[in-house]
Amino acid sequence: MIRPNHHLYIRRGKDGKRYVQKPLSTFDNFTTVVSSLYPLSGIPQVVSVFSGSAQGVSIVTWGSALFVGLVFTAYGIKHRVAPMIITNSIWVILDSLIIIGVILNG
DSSP: OOOTTTTOSEEEOTTSOEEEOOOOOHHHHHHHHHHHHGGGGGHHHHHHHHTTOOTTOOHHHHHHHHHHHHHHHHHHHHHTOHHHHHHHHHHHHHHHHHHHHHHHHO
């Protein structure tokens, strides 16, 4: 049986007790770091949009990305998945900045 939260080390059950699952591997830790740094790849787009070059940047695309980021952030908060909360919160901030930049400079 596949457990959807297999990546969590400690999880609280519905009864409030803590359940210990398998320890995180080196690959799990590496993936957590990479997924937390990945949103930084959006910074060049933010810089580009705020430097006056918003032509060709789709507000619909970035609005969709913002919506998905909000949904995934909410999911991460509900299920207490810290890497998901961190990564998607950063994306929400970057997506919002890009949309603001397009509105101001587009």
